[in-house]
Amino acid sequence: MNRSIYILALGAFGIITTEFGVIGILPTISREFGVSIDTAGWLLSAFAITVAVSSPFITALTTKINRKFLLCLVLGVFIISNLLSAFSPNFTILMIARILPAFFHPLFWNISLAVAFKQGGAKAVSVVMTGLSIATVLGVPLTTYAADFFHNWQASFFLTSVISLFAFIGLLLFVPSMPGNGNKPGESQLHILRDKRLWLNLVSTVLTLAAMFSSYSYLAAYLEKISDMNGTQISIMLLLFGGMGILGNWLMGLALGKNVMLTSRVFFLLLIGVQVLAYFFGTVFIPMVVIVSLWGMIHTGGFLVPNIRTTQAVPHSALEFVNSLLTSCYNIGISVGALLGGLVIAKFGVHEIIWMAVPLLLTAYILSFVHIRKDSIG
Structure with missing residues (x-):
C-alpha cells in the first residue's frame, strides 16, 4: 500500500490525540489554573463544538485549494497550537489555543478519507481509520503518562506537537501534490x-x-x-x-x-x-x-x-x-x-x-x- 496512506494515518493519530489527550490531565489543569473540573471540561467540549460547526463550511470554502497544501497547513496549525497550549499563562489563553486547531480539524479528516479511498479503496480508508481508533484509545493514556512522567502538564502538549510534526514532515516529503477541484455536493x-x-x-x-x-x-x-x-x-x-x-x-x-x-x-x-x-x-x-x-x-x-x-x-x-x-x-x-x-x-x-x-x-x-x-x- 502507498506509504502516504500510513502518513495520513499518523496525522489522524496526531489530531485525534490533540482532541482527546486533554481528558487525562483535566484534574491537573483544574488545579494549575484554579478553575473547577467542569470548567476545565470545556477544553474538550469547546473543541468538539468548533469542529461540529466548522466542518461543512471549511470544507466548502477550500474545495479549489491544493489538498497537500491544506493537509500540511492543518498539521502546521496543530503543531503551533499545541506549543501555545503548553506555554499558556492562563486558562483563557489555553482555551483559545485549543479552539484554533479545531476549525481545521474536519478539513484534515475529510481530505484524508477522500485521498485514501481514491488510492486504495476501503482497505486504505481502514488504515486511516486505524489512526483514529488508536488515538481514541491510546492517545489519552500516552499524554497522561507524559505529564505524570515529567511531572509537568505541558509535556502532554509537547508530545502531541511532536506527533503532528512527524506527520507534517512525512506529508511534505512523501505525499505528492494533489490539485483541488471546484466540485460541490x-x-x-x-x-x-x-x-x-x-x-x-x-x-x-x-x-x-x-x-x-x-x-x-x-x-x-x-x-x-x-x-x-x-x-x-x-x-x-x-x-x-x-x-x-x-x-x-x-x-x-x-x-x-x-x-x-x-x-x-x-x-x-x-x-x-x-x-x-x-x-x-x-x-x-x-x-x-x-x-x-x-x-x-x-x-x-x-x-x-x-x-x-x-x-x-x-x-x-x-x-x-x-x-x-x-x-x-x-x-x-x-x-x-x-x-x-x-x-x-x-x-x-x-x-x-x-x-x-x-x-x-x-x-x-x-x-x-x-x-x-x-x-x-x-
Missing part, C-alpha cells in the same frame, strides 16, 4: 437529506457519543476522587482502558459484520451495565481495575456502531456527504456529553456522572427499535 447527495432513516441514525449518533463522553471525559477525575488513585495509577488505568479498546474495536468489527442491529443493541446494554458497575464498585481498587478493562473494551464500539449503522443505510454515491454529517454529529455528541457531565459534577459531584450516561444510552437503545421504511425519501 451534487443533487444526489443533498437528496439523501430527505431520508428519515438518516436523521434517525444521526440523532442516535449524537445520543451515543454524548452518553460515552458524559462519563469518559471525566474518567481521570473519577479515578482520582472516587477510586482514590494517584497519577501513576490513573495513567496505567487509562492505558489499560485504551489497550482493551483496541481489542474491543476488533471484536466489534467482527460482530457488526455479522449482524449490525443486534450488535448495536448489545453494545448499548453492555455499556450501561459496565458503567453501573463502576458506580457501585468505584471505591474498591481491584474490581475497578476489571471494570475499567471491560469499560475500555466496550467504549470503543461507540465509534464504529453509529458509522456502520448510518452508512449502510445510504446510497454509495452519498457516502462522502454522510460521513461529513457524521463528523459533525460525533463532535456535537462529544461536546454535549462533556457539558452535561460537567453540569452533573458541579451540582452532584463526580460520582454521579454515570446517571447522565445511562438515560442517554437507554434512549439510543429504544430508538434502535424504531423502523422507518426505505422508500420514505420524498
Whole structure:
C-alpha cells in the first residue's frame, strides 16, 4: 500500500490525540489554573463544538485549494497550537489555543478519507481509520503518562506537537501534490437529506457519543476522587482502558459484520451495565481495575456502531456527504456529553456522572427499535 496512506494515518493519530489527550490531565489543569473540573471540561467540549460547526463550511470554502497544501497547513496549525497550549499563562489563553486547531480539524479528516479511498479503496480508508481508533484509545493514556512522567502538564502538549510534526514532515516529503477541484455536493447527495432513516441514525449518533463522553471525559477525575488513585495509577488505568479498546474495536468489527442491529443493541446494554458497575464498585481498587478493562473494551464500539449503522443505510454515491454529517454529529455528541457531565459534577459531584450516561444510552437503545421504511425519501 502507498506509504502516504500510513502518513495520513499518523496525522489522524496526531489530531485525534490533540482532541482527546486533554481528558487525562483535566484534574491537573483544574488545579494549575484554579478553575473547577467542569470548567476545565470545556477544553474538550469547546473543541468538539468548533469542529461540529466548522466542518461543512471549511470544507466548502477550500474545495479549489491544493489538498497537500491544506493537509500540511492543518498539521502546521496543530503543531503551533499545541506549543501555545503548553506555554499558556492562563486558562483563557489555553482555551483559545485549543479552539484554533479545531476549525481545521474536519478539513484534515475529510481530505484524508477522500485521498485514501481514491488510492486504495476501503482497505486504505481502514488504515486511516486505524489512526483514529488508536488515538481514541491510546492517545489519552500516552499524554497522561507524559505529564505524570515529567511531572509537568505541558509535556502532554509537547508530545502531541511532536506527533503532528512527524506527520507534517512525512506529508511534505512523501505525499505528492494533489490539485483541488471546484466540485460541490451534487443533487444526489443533498437528496439523501430527505431520508428519515438518516436523521434517525444521526440523532442516535449524537445520543451515543454524548452518553460515552458524559462519563469518559471525566474518567481521570473519577479515578482520582472516587477510586482514590494517584497519577501513576490513573495513567496505567487509562492505558489499560485504551489497550482493551483496541481489542474491543476488533471484536466489534467482527460482530457488526455479522449482524449490525443486534450488535448495536448489545453494545448499548453492555455499556450501561459496565458503567453501573463502576458506580457501585468505584471505591474498591481491584474490581475497578476489571471494570475499567471491560469499560475500555466496550467504549470503543461507540465509534464504529453509529458509522456502520448510518452508512449502510445510504446510497454509495452519498457516502462522502454522510460521513461529513457524521463528523459533525460525533463532535456535537462529544461536546454535549462533556457539558452535561460537567453540569452533573458541579451540582452532584463526580460520582454521579454515570446517571447522565445511562438515560442517554437507554434512549439510543429504544430508538434502535424504531423502523422507518426505505422508500420514505420524498
